[in-house]
Amino acid sequence: MTRSRQRTRRTHDRRAQPIPQLPWGQPRLRTPFVEILSEDEIASIHQTSLKILEEIGIVFNDDEAVEVFKNGGALVGDDGNVRIGRELVAEALRTAPGSFTLTPRDPEKVVEIGADALAFTTVLGPPYCSDIERGRRVGTLADFADFVRLGQYFNIIHMIAGSPVEPGDIEVDIRHIESTRTMLKLSDKVPYLFAQSRQRLWDGMELVARSLGYESREQLAERPRLYSIINTNSPLQYDGPMASGTIELARHNQLPVISPFSLAGATMPLPITGAVAMSNAEALAGIVLAQLVRPGAPVVTAAKTVNVDMKTGAPAFATPESNKAVQIGAQLARHNGLPFRAANFNNSNTVDAQCLYEAQGSLWAAVTSGTNLVMHAAGWLEGGLCSSFEKFILDVEILQMMKVWLDPVPVNDEVLSIDEIKFVGPGGHFFGTERTIAGYESAFYNPLITNTLNYKAWEAAGSRDATVRAHQIYKRAVDEYEAPKMPEAIARAVDQFADERIAVGGAPIT
C-alpha cells in the first residue's frame, strides 16, 4: 500500500468517528434562579446606583460622549464629570431590549442574548498561551488561529471572542486587522472586536461588514452582528476608547457588553453590596450613553466584582464573594430588564484541580443565577493572563455537561416505565429490556474527557490524567477542523480592505 493511500484511509477512519460532541444549540436557563436577596433589597441597591449617578457622577474621557450626555439632559461639569438623573436611566431601561439576536455570517449560528437563552464564548485577551507539549509562551497569530479553530469546531461555543490569545508576533498597529481577518476566515460564528480606539473599531467593523457582503460598516446597522467588551475604569470613569467604543457600537446597532471590572477593596468598596451598587451605576451610565446614541440598541450588563487578595494585591477570581456578586448582579439585571453577563473564571497557574473547581463553581454560580452570556467560557487560565489549549477542551466538557443538565426532562407514562418495572420485577435487571436496548446509545451524555474506566484499565491505558486526555482532543480537533465556506469575492473584499489598511500602517491603540 502506498503512503498516500494509507493517509487517505487514516483520514477516512478518523472522519468515520469524529470527536463526540453535542449538536449546535443554545442551552435554555432553568428557573427558578437561586436568589440571594429580596426584591426590596435589590431595589435599594438600584436606588443607591441611581444616587451615585445623580450625586457623584461619572467621568467620560471623550468629548463626543460628554456632548451626547449634555444633549440628552445630563448635568455635565468642566472636568467631563457627568451627573445622570434617574429619569434618563429609566428612559434608557425602557428602550434597551430585554433580548435580541446576534446574526453572524452563517445565519444558522444566530445567537439569542437575553430572556432564557444562554450563550458561551471562547476566552478573550490573554497575552500568553500554553499547552503541555510546548509549554507557556507569548501567543502568536498561529495560536490565535488554533483557538479560533477550536471555537469554530465545538458546537457548544456560540461566539468567538477574538483575541482568544493576543497574537504577540504581530505589530500592535496592525494586530487588530490581522487578527480580525484571521477570525473571520476561520469562523462563521458571531465575531468579536476590541474597542481600542475609534479607528481600530471602525477597521474591525469594515472587515466584518465585508465578510457579510456589505460594502461598508454603515450597513451593519441593519441588525446586531458582533459584540465588544466595554470595561469601565473604576471608580466611576470611562476612558476614551471605552466611551467612544460604546458610542460607535450603539451607532452601528452592535453590542457593547458593559462590564465594570471592579476589585472590591481597591477600585470599589469592600462590601460586595457596595461594590455591586457602584458596578451597576457604572454599567447604567454606559447603557444610558448607548441608548442616547441609538434608542433600542442592544446592550448587556454585568457585575464582574472580584476580590483583591489582600495578601498579594492580586485579583482573586471565582471566589465565594465574586459568585455572590454574580447572583446579585443577575437579580439586578432582571430587575432592570437587561441581559446579564458573567464568566468562567479561575486563578490557577496550571490546569489542575484548583483550575477546574474554580471554573465549575463560576459556571454553576452563573447559570443558577440566570446569566445569559458566559464570557471566557472556554480556555481561560491564570486569572486571564494565559489561554490554555487543554483548559479549552476541559471547559467544552463542562459546558456540554451544563447544557445537558439544563435540557428538559419529560414526564409521561412512557418514561415513568411502570410496565417495564412490572416486567422486570424484583431482583431482575434492565440491561436487556427493549427500551434499554433501543435507547442506551442516546440516553446519556457521551463525554469528551470524562473517564469511567476502573483503575487497572486506566493504568493499563497509560494513566493519562484529564489534562493529558484534553491535550489529545485539542490536537485532534484542530486536525479535524474544516474552515467554513467563504465565497471568493467576499474573501477578496476582506483581504483588500485589510491589505490597504496594513499598507498605510494600521492604527495605533487609543
Added chain:
Amino acid sequence: MTRSRQRTRRTHDRRAQPIPQLPWGQPRLRTPFVEILSEDEIASIHQTSLKILEEIGIVFNDDEAVEVFKNGGALVGDDGNVRIGRELVAEALRTAPGSFTLTPRDPEKVVEIGADALAFTTVLGPPYCSDIERGRRVGTLADFADFVRLGQYFNIIHMIAGSPVEPGDIEVDIRHIESTRTMLKLSDKVPYLFAQSRQRLWDGMELVARSLGYESREQLAERPRLYSIINTNSPLQYDGPMASGTIELARHNQLPVISPFSLAGATMPLPITGAVAMSNAEALAGIVLAQLVRPGAPVVTAAKTVNVDMKTGAPAFATPESNKAVQIGAQLARHNGLPFRAANFNNSNTVDAQCLYEAQGSLWAAVTSGTNLVMHAAGWLEGGLCSSFEKFILDVEILQMMKVWLDPVPVNDEVLSIDEIKFVGPGGHFFGTERTIAGYESAFYNPLITNTLNYKAWEAAGSRDATVRAHQIYKRAVDEYEAPKMPEAIARAVDQFADERIAVGGAPIT
C-alpha cells in the same frame, strides 16, 4: 539551642498560625431552589412510586421485616414480596419528621438534618486509599484513623462516615469493632455505623452508647445520635442486613439514610424519570418499615441514580443525568416532607481536573436543589473505590467556599457605601479607606488551597499544583490534630466492651 527547644519553638510557631479554616457551623440552604419539574410532574412521579409499591411490591429478605409489614397492614406474599398500600405510605410520611437533630458526644457538634440545614460527611467505604507520597494501596486502620483525624480537624465536616476507608488489615469479623472504637476515640462528631448484620450493628451501637456514658444501646433511643446508610438491592429488594438494619436503627431511634443505589439502564429503567420513580418507591418502602417500627423515628431519603456507562458497564457518577436525578429527588423529598441526601461524586482515578469538575458539579447540583445531607463530601475518588487524602483537603476547600457562598449578604446603608464612594470619587481608590483597612482581613474567604500568586511567583515557589499543596495541608492537619477529650471511665467502658467482643471473635458479616 537544644534540639528539644527547637522542636518546642517550631510547635509553638505552628500553633500560632494554624491552618486557616471556618469556625464550626452548618450552612443554611439558599432558596428558591432550581427546580426541574412542575409540582404536577412531581406528583405524577410520586403516584408512579405508589403504584409500584401497591401493584408490584418489594421483597424484604428478613423475617422480622416481613412480620412488621404484615402486622402493619401490607399484603405479604410467600416469597417475602410486600405490597404496600398508599394509606400506609401516607401514614409513614405523616409520622416521619421533616427535620431532627443528631447529637454526638460533644453536644456543641449537634447536627440538624432537614429543613434549611445542610450537613457534610467524610467519604464512606472505599477499600483503597491514596496519597501522592505513598501511592494507592489497600487501606489500613492507620489510614482509617488519619481520615477520622481529618474529619475531626476540619469544622466544615459535620459527621464522620466510618469507614472513611476500610481498614483492610483488620480481620473482617472484628473490623467493625476496631474501626468503631477508633472512630469514637478520635472524634466527638456524629458517628456512623454500618448495617452489615444485626449483631454487628448492635456491637457498634453498644460502643457508641458507652462512648456517651450509657450502659447499653437501649438508652440510645433517648435521642438520635448516629446514622447509617441503607442501600436497597435494586430492583425492588432489601437484603437481610439492610432490612434488619432499618428495623434496628428505627427501634433505637437512630437514623437510616435510605439510599437506593440505582443504575439507570441496569438495576433501574433507562429514563431517569422512571429510575427516580422506582428509587422513590424503594426508599418509601424503607421509610414505611422504619415508621411502623417506631413512628416518628428519623429518616432521610435519597435519589442516587447514576448512569451505566454503556461502553464499559461501569457506573458513571456526577453525570448531567445523575445531577438531574438529584434535582428531581430533592423536589420529591420536599413534596413528601422528608430530608434529602445527595453526594459529592466523581469517577476519576487521580486527583486531576476531571476529579474536581465532577466534585464541584455534584456539590452545586446538590446544594442548589435543596439537599440536606451531602455524603462522601470529602475524600471520595475513583467512583468510591479509593479515599484520597489530597482529595479530602480539596473537598474541604470547595465545601468551605460553598458555605461562604451560602452565608447571607447584608443590605443596608452601611454596606451600600455611598458616603465612602463619594469620599473616594471618580478615579480614586479604596485601598486606604477606613472601612477597607478595618475590614480587609475578614471581608473575604481565606482560602485553604486556592492560590492567586502570579505565574512567576508561583514558579519561584516551586510550581506546586493544587494536589501537591493539598498533600502538604493534609500532613499538617494530621500533625496539628488533637484528640477530643474522653473521660477515662468512658474510654475504659468502650475498651472493655470492644475487647470482650473481640475476645469472642466478633461477628461475621450478614
